[in-house]
Amino acid sequence: MAAAFLVVALVSIRQDRRRFRNAVLLGLAVACLILALLGDIDRLPPETAAVVVFFVLLAPLFAVFVLAVFLLANGITMIRRESRSLGNLLSFLAGLGLLTLVVLLITAQYTQHPAIGAVAVSALAAVSYLSFLFCCYLGYAFLYSRLRARPGVDFVIVLGSRIIDGRIPPLLASRLDKAITLYRNERDRGGDPFVIASGGQGPDETQPEAHAMADYLLAHGVPADKLLREDRSTTTAQNLTLSRELMQHHRPGYRCVVVTNNFHAFRAAILARTAKVNGQVVGAPTALYYWPSATIREFAAVIMEHRLVNLSVTGLLAVTGFLAALP
Known part of the structure; x- marks a missing residue:
């Protein structure tokens, strides 16, 4: 049973690594292996x-x-x-x-x-x-x-998060820095990607997150003509759906990579699959003290x-x- 679950899990991961069922299938494989070992413990x-x-x-x-x-x-x-x-x-x-x-x-x-x-x-x-x-x-x-995203992408999407008094907090800055690194790597390989700053304006924010993110990206060397703003979304699902519309408009048949924080990467990948976004998700570093609560929150969202x-x-x-x- 452990081997069977493992084979099914590997096939499912090969088809699309963004499915939650991949996690459950691997978990069942491990659980069956443990039960099998306990069954032979008398030996x-x-x-x-x-x-x-x-x-x-x-x-x-x-x-x-x-x-x-x-x-x-x-x-x-x-x-x-x-x-x-x-x-x-x-x-x-x-x-x-x-x-x-x-x-x-x-x-x-x-x-x-x-x-x-x-x-x-x-x-x-x-x-x-x-x-x-x-x-x-x-x-x-x-x-x-x-699991690294394959090179050769047309877009690098940065998912927004709350800005404080118009400033980029460390959590969001880590996403933007990761996106800048990916953009430069693609340019070094001869690619010509766009960067999409995705995030609308929350009730306690002075401007849309996308605008503050765009200012940060411009200040760190991303050319204005390679920068797109998606400033209407208020949830991760909307980030991805509205960014997909931008990508389809500029380059039909695109492939992208989505940048968020590491605690959010897998759930964002699940949502990207639901939104039919053609791309994988990568995570930027997060402060260690913030990680446990954030991970539990992401898991609760997946369960709900x-x-x-x-x-x-x-x-x-x-x-x-x-x-x-x-x-």
Whole structure:
């Protein structure tokens, strides 16, 4: 089964590396491999078997506790350095949720109370499903970020993000610097690409993001005649759809590369596929303290894009676990 899932995953990646199902198929391959190894554990010497059981069963429980503490600490850092928005609180809330689950499981084991045990099993079933999907997302997002876009593109699209008092913040500057590097590399290879600054004006912004981004690009050597502005979008999906219209107008049959931050690259790639944009997505570096909350936010957005399936499975597992644990 592990080999079968791996083969299907590789075929799917070859067809289009921007699918979320690629992440799930690779995750299923790894899960089946682990189950297969556990099924043959009786063939190992007792000492080796004990070590395997520890790392497969006990180490993850310890890792959950360590991860919860890390997420809580990161959440406090986000509160100190960033605004107290829901998106910036996600790492703190995730850490609090994991710690609550650990306490609930320990309490159920200690008290042996049927109702507490049923709630604990129900929560564990739901969290296990979401954790599996998150591990799939995280692993494939890391892999996707290592897959380089092929050279020979006609457009380099920079996805916008919030500007502060008309200035380019570090998060957006890293995207623009990455786009400038890609543009220069294409020119050095003999190409003649355009750069598209994509971003509209938010309610707390003094001008469209595309205009501030264009000023930055011009100041760093991108020629004005090779710079296009898409200044109407307010979401990533609109960034990509409206940029596609620009590309089709200037060069039908185009190929492009989309630039965003590394935590956003895989979800942007999924959205690019949905918007029928002919190109891959690359990620620019992000401050380490910002990465956990941003990654959780991106994962939550992917889950909510398939909310009917994921919420149904999560609810079904939670109810099944609760009923199964009742005496």
